[in-house]
Structures are given as structure tokens and as C-alpha cells.
Amino acid sequence: MNKEILTLEEAAELFNVSVKTFIKLLKEEKVPARKIGREWRFSRQALIEWLSKGESHDYSASEGDTKEYFNEIAPKWEEIRKGYYDESIKNHLVGLGMLNKKMTVIDLGSGNGYISIAVAEYVKKVIAVDISKEMIKELKKNARSNGIKNIDTLESDGLEIPIEDEAVDMVCANMYLHHIEQPEMAIKEINRVLKPQGLIFLSDFYEHNDMELKEKMHDLWPGFNECKIKRWFADNGFSGIKITKVNENVKNTGQTPNVNIFALTANKRL
Numbered sequence: 001m002n003k004e005i006l007t008l009e010e011a012a013e014l015f016n017v018s019v020k021t022f023i024k025l026l027k028e029e030k031v032p033a034r035k036i037g038r039e040w041r042f043s044r045q046a047l048i049e050w051l052s053k054g055e056s057h058d059y060s061a062s063e064g065d066t067k068e069y070f071n072e073i074a075p076k077w078e079e080i081r082k083g084y085y086d087e088s089i090k091n092h093l094v095g096l097g098m099l100n101k102k103m104t105v106i107d108l109g110s111g112n113g114y115i116s117i118a119v120a121e122y123v124k125k126v127i128a129v130d131i132s133k134e135m136i137k138e139l140k141k142n143a144r145s146n147g148i149k150n151i152d153t154l155e156s157d158g159l160e161i162p163i164e165d166e167a168v169d170m171v172c173a174n175m176y177l178h179h180i181e182q183p184e185m186a187i188k189e190i191n192r193v194l195k196p197q198g199l200i201f202l203s204d205f206y207e208h209n210d211m212e213l214k215e216k217m218h219d220l221w222p223g224f225n226e227c228k229i230k231r232w233f234a235d236n237g238f239s240g241i242k243i244t245k246v247n248e249n250v251k252n253t254g255q256t257p258n259v260n261i262f263a264l265t266a267n268k269r270l
């Protein structure tokens with residue numbers, strides 16, 4: 001690579017790190033860069049100079065906090081979860097009639113298996129992906145006690161799923177996206193692992209202002225605006241995007257009106 005002006009991807013490549021790690025660095029350090037319109041541009045020379053002047057600095061990752069939090073509360077998650085949402089989301093998913101016995105489905109941010117356990121009987125295989133080792137342990141226990149044998153688990157960051165391109169028929173993600181600093185990166189990764197025309201089911205909070213809820217749950221996003229999330233999916237390779245309100249209010253923690261939940265469905269564009 002001998003260009004003088006680099007894009008975000010090229011700058012990450014120059015540093016030999018993933019784009020995700022590079023974005024983190026960009027946020028936490030004074031990396032020489034300019035945002036021109038919506039695009040980042042970097043001077044190759046300035047980046048090399050910046051790198052060579054630096055001292056070792058152990059920058060923190062917000063995923064680290066999320067992982068720690070969910071590892072800690074994993075044995076109590078079932079109880080905590082029931083305090084916020086009931087069975088309606090998974091019932092909604094099953095009721096959509098999208099699942100079938102030939103499918104391999106990823107449950108992203110699976111936790112202790114709220115979605116995995118519910119869909120396992122309707123599909124060939126579930127791959128439960130979660131960054132928290134303790135959540136995965138709880139999921140395995142739940143699967144065992146329900147006699148379910150078609151759930152594989154992967155302890156992994158959902159932004160770098162160790163699965164090849166176009167490998168699965170469907171990705172489900174319940175209450176995952178609001179833990180991701182750069183949701184569009186997560187959407188790109190979902191797109192990557194899906195077969196052409198593969199399905200996404202993503203449920204999360206509508207944008208809210210219950211900051212007590214956000215703090216308590218270690219959320220990075222206070223839910224999502226419907227137009228914005230539709231645009232993110234459209235911009236990252238999805239079509240047929242539909243959003244419906246799931247018939248359930250989140251149990252409110254503060255003084256604000258109830259927080260609602262949406263379910264988004266879409267197909268990977270051909």
C-alpha cells in the first residue's frame with residue numbers, strides 16, 4: 001500500500017488491526033485524521049509518525065465492560081430479564097412462521113438462550129453466539145435441562161463471528177444491538193454470515209429516555225429510532241425491511257412512559 005491518503009479501511013490495514021479496533025482507537029486517542037463529509041481520511045505519513053511517537057497505552061474497550069457485566073449477572077439473568085420483558089418477543093418470532101427444519105440460525109447475543117431455546121425445535125441447528133462465557137454456560141445448562149441437542153455455542157464478539165461468509169439462513173438478535181457501539185458494524189457482520197436472501201430478525205427497544213433503564217442494563221444506546229435503524233439496514237445490504245411493535249411494554253423503571261419493543265425483519269439483498 002503506497003497511497004498517501006487513506007480511507008478508514010486502509011488506515012486499519014496499515015496498522016494491521018481490524019476496522020473495529022481502529023474505530024475504537026480513533027475514539028479514544030488523538031489519531032491524526034479528518035472527517036470529510038461522512039468519510040474519514042488519513043495521511044499515511046502522519047499515521048506512521050503518530051504511531052512511532054506513541055507510548056504503550058492500554059486503551060479500554062467498552063465491550064470489556066459489557067462482557068464483565070454479563071459474566072457477573074449471568075446466573076441471575078433469567079430473573080432480571082423477566083423484570084423487563086416477558087415471553088412475547090420469542091412468541092412473536094415463532095408466530096411469524098419464518099422458521100423451518102432446514103435452517104441454520106445464529107442467535108446473536110444469545111445470553112442464556114431466550115431465543116435459542118425457543119427456536120431450536122423449529123430449525124435444524126442453532127448457533128448461539130455471545131461474548132460472555134458465563135452466559136454461554138447458563139445457555140448450555142438450559143439446553144441440557146430442556147433436552148435440546150441442536151444448539152452449538154460460540155463464545156465470540158458478535159462483530160467478528162468465527163463463521164465463514166454466507167453460511168447461515170437466519171440471524172436472530174434480541175436486545176443485542178443496543179450493546180454495540182457501532183451498530184452498523186454489527187449489521188455488516190450479520191450481512192456477511194447470511195446466505196443471499198437470508199433472514200434477519202432483530203428485536204430491541206424503541207428510542208426511549210429512561211436513563212435509569214439504560215444505566216442499570218449497561219446499555220450503550222437508549223433504543224433506536226425507527227427511521228435510522230431502517231436506513232442502517234438498507235445501507236448495509238438488506239431489503240424488505242419491516243418493523244412492527246411487539247405487543248409488550250417493557251416494565252418501566254423510572255418516571256418516564258413505558259419503553260416499547262420493536263421487531264425488525266428483512267432479507268439479505270441478492
Ligand SMILES: C[S@@+](CC[C@H](N)C(=O)[O-])C[C@H]1O[C@@H](n2cnc3c(N)ncnc32)[C@H](O)[C@@H]1O
Binds near residue numbers: 113
Ligand atoms: C440484554 S442481553 C440479551 C440476551 C438474550 N438475547 C435475551 O434476550 O435474553 C445482551 C446479550 O448480548 C451479549 N453481548 C453484548 N455485546 C456483545 C458482543 N459484542 N458480542 C456478542 N455478544 C454480546 C451479552 O453478553 C448479553 O448476553
